[in-house]
Amino acid sequence: MTYLQLFFEFFKxxxxxxxxxxxxxxxxxxxxxxxxxxxxxxxxxxxxISESTPGPVGVNMATFAGYMAGSFLGALVATLSLVLPSYLxxxxxxxxxxxxxxxxYVNYAFTGLRPAVVALMGSxxxxxxxxxxxxxxxxxxxxxxxxxxxxxxxxIMFLTMHILAAPRFKRYKLHPVIYIAVGAxxxxxx
Amino acid sequence: MKELIDLYVSFxxxxxxxxxxxxxxxxxxxxxxxxxRKWVTEEEILDYFAIGQCTPGxxxxxxxxxxxxxxxxxxxxLMTTLGVISPSIIIITIVAAFLGNISDNPYVQKxxxxxxxxxxxxxxxxxxxxxxxxxxxxxxxxxxLLAFLAVLFLGVKxxxxxxxxxxxxxxxxxxxxxxxxx
Numbered sequence: 299m300t301y302l303q304l305f306f307e308f309f310k311x312x313x314x315x316x317x318x319x320x321x322x323x324x325x326x327x328x329x330x331x332x333x334x335x336x337x338x339x340x341x342x343x344x345x346x347i348s349e350s351t352p353g354p355v356g357v358n359m360a361t362f363a364g365y366m367a368g369s370f371l372g373a374l375v376a377t378l379s380l381v382l383p384s385y386l387x388x389x390x391x392x393x394x395x396x397x398x399x400x401x402x403y404v405n406y407a408f409t410g411l412r413p414a415v416v417a418l419m420g421s422x423x424x425x426x427x428x429x430x431x432x433x434x435x436x437x438x439x440x441x442x443x444x445x446x447x448x449x450x451x452x453x454i455m456f457l458t459m460h461i462l463a464a465p466r467f468k469r470y471k472l473h474p475v476i477y478i479a480v481g482a483x484x485x486x487x488x
Numbered sequence: 489m490k491e492l493i494d495l496y497v498s499f500x501x502x503x504x505x506x507x508x509x510x511x512x513x514x515x516x517x518x519x520x521x522x523x524x525r526k527w528v529t530e531e532e533i534l535d536y537f538a539i540g541q542c543t544p545g546x547x548x549x550x551x552x553x554x555x556x557x558x559x560x561x562x563x564x565x566l567m568t569t570l571g572v573i574s575p576s577i578i579i580i581t582i583v584a585a586f587l588g589n590i591s592d593n594p595y596v597q598k599x600x601x602x603x604x605x606x607x608x609x610x611x612x613x614x615x616x617x618x619x620x621x622x623x624x625x626x627x628x629x630x631x632x633l634l635a636f637l638a639v640l641f642l643g644v645k646x647x648x649x650x651x652x653x654x655x656x657x658x659x660x661x662x663x664x665x666x667x668x669x670x
Contacts (some may be wrong), residue, residue, distance in 0.1 A: 317646055318547040319509045346591045350600050351583060352504045353576035354548035361580040373581050377573055384545020385569050388553035389562055391539060403658055408535060410631060410657020411650065412622035415538040417635035418646050422511045423611050430604040448605050455609040474515045475505055477606040485602025486595055
């Protein structure tokens, strides 16, 4: 294993995986087949662990794969190579956005884009909800797999944060991490 | 100098509090960047997510670079990017080195079940909040509904949705500017 190969493979992954962390999985599988760093079976564990530890899942998976290839230095090289292309691309786009901020066509484009992105977020949220409330069952099995306990906990938490978000309760607003902690504790206790 | 450190620290916090993909980051971004630091607006976060959908790389990193660039150009972007990836490097290294298969542990499984439920509630609240900024008129409602149905029932890819939304937005803007539609 050379660090140069590691740099090259993860730079490629960062450059060609469009659409977020999950889009890197096909590239990670190719790496598993091409190099002796980790196996496809390892990859499944890596995905599970990356989803269950703090941090964006795409970054976690790259760090994990890099660690398997070359321990700490490997993890560092893989992660930095993964994020380098998007850093450079976004710098260019951010510069362009600053330059074209007052361009009317750019503003028109964003009036169409914003509602569409809310829709994309909504559909991404639905797939997360399916995992949390229906054990990620296929569509025709959703109703048979409903996790009532999860839904009750969800409703309690959502109502709490929704009420506390109202302007008159502003000073009682809780930080998201409180809800995450309560969730973890509830999960162990219930 | 202080702001550069603040940028790193803020994104370190966002990174360590994000469980899952880019979407799960939304509640942390609004709480830390919009409400606490007031570095960006909710509209800008929406724009960054939109661009992140169709540009290479992890959406969390793309968003971080944008916010950093807005405050302190390339150096700011570097600090936020390093901030958001630092927790992963530390935590995953520890997990990979010492803990082995942490996700097989029954207590971890149970805690994760609750964390997922909490994340769902946070995400729904986040979308409702940011949705009010993103959908402002009848045109917005129509675009939202069409895009949502296209993804849900036809499985249209995000990149395609983004490209079509840009074209429709520009076309609508031009038509409206010409006074055809009031």
